[in-house]
Amino acid sequence: MPMQTGSAVSRTLWRFGYSARLLKTNRFRTAASNTSFPAVWMLSAQYSGRIPGLFVVVKKNRFFTMPETVEDKANLELYSPHPEVRGMTLLNREAFKRTVAVPVLKVKKEIVNTLLKSLKHTVLQRPGLKRVVEDPEDEDSRLVILDPHKIPEFSLGESEQEVLKQLNVHPEVSKYNLELTYENFKLEEILRAVLPEGQEVTSGFSRVGHIAHLNLRDHQLPYRHLIGQVIIDKNPGITCVVNKTSIIDSTYRNFQMEVLAGESNLVTKVKENNIAYELDFSKVYWNPRLSTEHGRIVELLKPGDVLFDVFAGIGPFAIPAAKKKCHVFANDLNPESYNWLLHNCKLNKVDNKIKAFNMDGRDFLLGPVREELSKELQLLKEEQKTSFHIVMNLPALAIEFLDVFRHLLAGEPCSTAGLPTVHCYGFSKHDDPAKDIQERAEASLGTSLDGRCSTYLVRNVAPNKEMLCISFQIPADVLYKRPCPDEANPASKRLRTSKDFSEEKLLS
Numbered sequence: 001m002p003m004q005t006g007s008a009v010s011r012t013l014w015r016f017g018y019s020a021r022l023l024k025t026n027r028f029r030t031a032a033s034n035t036s037f038p039a040v041w042m043l044s045a046q047y048s049g050r051i052p053g054l055f056v057v058v059k060k061n062r063f064f065t066m067p068e069t070v071e072d073k074a075n076l077e078l079y080s081p082h083p084e085v086r087g088m089t090l091l092n093r094e095a096f097k098r099t100v101a102v103p104v105l106k107v108k109k110e111i112v113n114t115l116l117k118s119l120k121h122t123v124l125q126r127p128g129l130k131r132v133v134e135d136p137e138d139e140d141s142r143l144v145i146l147d148p149h150k151i152p153e154f155s156l157g158e159s160e161q162e163v164l165k166q167l168n169v170h171p172e173v174s175k176y177n178l179e180l181t182y183e184n185f186k187l188e189e190i191l192r193a194v195l196p197e198g199q200e201v202t203s204g205f206s207r208v209g210h211i212a213h214l215n216l217r218d219h220q221l222p223y224r225h226l227i228g229q230v231i232i233d234k235n236p237g238i239t240c241v242v243n244k245t246s247i248i249d250s251t252y253r254n255f256q257m258e259v260l261a262g263e264s265n266l267v268t269k270v271k272e273n274n275i276a277y278e279l280d281f282s283k284v285y286w287n288p289r290l291s292t293e294h295g296r297i298v299e300l301l302k303p304g305d306v307l308f309d310v311f312a313g314i315g316p317f318a319i320p321a322a323k324k325k326c327h328v329f330a331n332d333l334n335p336e337s338y339n340w341l342l343h344n345c346k347l348n349k350v351d352n353k354i355k356a357f358n359m360d361g362r363d364f365l366l367g368p369v370r371e372e373l374s375k376e377l378q379l380l381k382e383e384q385k386t387s388f389h390i391v392m393n394l395p396a397l398a399i400e401f402l403d404v405f406r407h408l409l410a411g412e413p414c415s416t417a418g419l420p421t422v423h424c425y426g427f428s429k430h431d432d433p434a435k436d437i438q439e440r441a442e443a444s445l446g447t448s449l450d451g452r453c454s455t456y457l458v459r460n461v462a463p464n465k466e467m468l469c470i471s472f473q474i475p476a477d478v479l480y481k482r483p484c485p486d487e488a489n490p491a492s493k494r495l496r497t498s499k500d501f502s503e504e505k506l507l508s
């Protein structure tokens with residue numbers, strides 16, 4: 001095992017929650033199993049020229065302890081398509097056919113159902129494959145196909161023997177030539193058989209409505225059209241597959257893409273947190289991995305609160321907030337996003353609750369946001385419960401916009417009661433991402449946020465690259481260029497954290 005460097009160790013500690021600033025992580029890992037499975041007994045009868053059917057009777061009285069079934073690896077070995085498909089770039093579904101030998105039990109047709117119930121963990125379970133077939137030699141009998149991984153070397157285990165004894169079935173296992181076709185193989189099995197051996201097979205994709213979105217590596221590119229078609233075949237509802245052809249560095253955070261298979265229609269419908277959106281995936285930003293984060297922020301809002309969404313996209317913060325009866329000001333520089341935002345406001349019947357803007361985020365903050373805040377904060381009474389939230393989800397750049405808040409309301413009557421809470425997103429490749437984000441926000445604001453902010457890990461974007469959200473109330477001396485008179489009251493001075501918001505929610 002390679003040694004971890006000091007920075008890798010601190011990064012790991014951070015990930016496991018050693019940073020006081022880290023409130024919650026959203027990380028999921030899948031545990032990959034390394035267990036291999038003996039496949040020596042498996043026959044490919046196709047090579048011996050045998051047709052499907054019963055051909056060998058194996059009598060064995062040895063008892064085995066069953067190995068634990070390891071779905072992925074074991075299945076890959078048994079259920080792998082014909083080896084000749086390796087290197088195929090134009091999909092030929094016929095070429096995947098292959099015949100494998102599987103164990104079967106011959107039983108009288110009257111007891112088939114009882115046997116299936118009693119041996120349900122031993123019987124073959126695979127979509128598209130029959131578990132019971134006719135017996136070519138005896139019309140009163142049926143052949144029940146068993147899972148070869150549960151019957152190693154065609155030997156029944158003790159428990160199966162016991163079941164058969166009770167049902168008065170002769171415990172004889174035969175071999176049956178089972179024909180597997182393209183339809184019986186899973187996406188990953190097909191791609192593993194086609195792509196170069198030993199190289200990574202990516203069958204993962206994000207789904208946006210009817211579109212599957214891939215990010216293929218160089219070695220996969222020659223197979224891209226085949227990969228696209230297999231994804232369509234194996235995933236009902238997906239009718240278009242696209243591959244990202246440039247990194248996401250355009251101003252509008254959308255990316256160029258190539259349609260690999262299916263219809264070239266990139267206008268789609270999605271549902272997130274029970275709200276429907278429509279969008280043109282080739283022209284606007286949409287990331288299905290942000291649904292939890294959108295929900296988390298909207299949870300913090302109360303009816304009557306005001307939300308300013310500086311980089312709103314097509315509205316995944318703005319529209320649910322408006323549905324929650326907040327007053328929303330949503331902005332996006334991309335005219336396409338702005339148009340889809342308007343469209344989705346109408347679609348969700350909140351067009352009267354959202355004021356939409358199509359301008360640069362800085363101009364939006366200096367113009368409509370400033371105007372609204374100075375109007376609203378003057379009217380705000382101390383006991384009033386309205387909160388002001390400013391969401392800034394443009395992780396590559398948003399922190400650089402924070403300097404706008406410096407003295408934004410200089411000269412206006414000052415009150416700590418309604419200081420807006422900013423939720424600003426950023427990427428970090430730092431060993432301590434929370435510290436990094438806080439320091440960068442502080443540099444932009446020109447003040448310390450120590451004890452006055454919370455950071456939240458949103459997601460791991462790439463190896464060693466995290467997306468975080470820093471939340472803080474804009475300090476009065478930043479916003480008004482002076483402390484507020486009521487700041488002498490320590491209760492009003494303390495800034496609310498996400499924990500406070502959650503507690504408030506619990507209390508309300």
Ligand SMILES: C[S@@+](CC[C@H](N)C(=O)[O-])C[C@H]1O[C@@H](n2cnc3c(N)ncnc32)[C@H](O)[C@@H]1O
Nearest residue numbers: 251252253285311312313332333334360361393
């Ligand atoms: C990462 S996306 C986030 C969209 C949406 N808030 C979401 O969570 O899905 C950032 C959005 O900011 C917009 N954008 C980029 N630069 C901008 C700028 N200078 N001013 C305003 N919007 C901008 C992009 O068009 C894009 O829709």
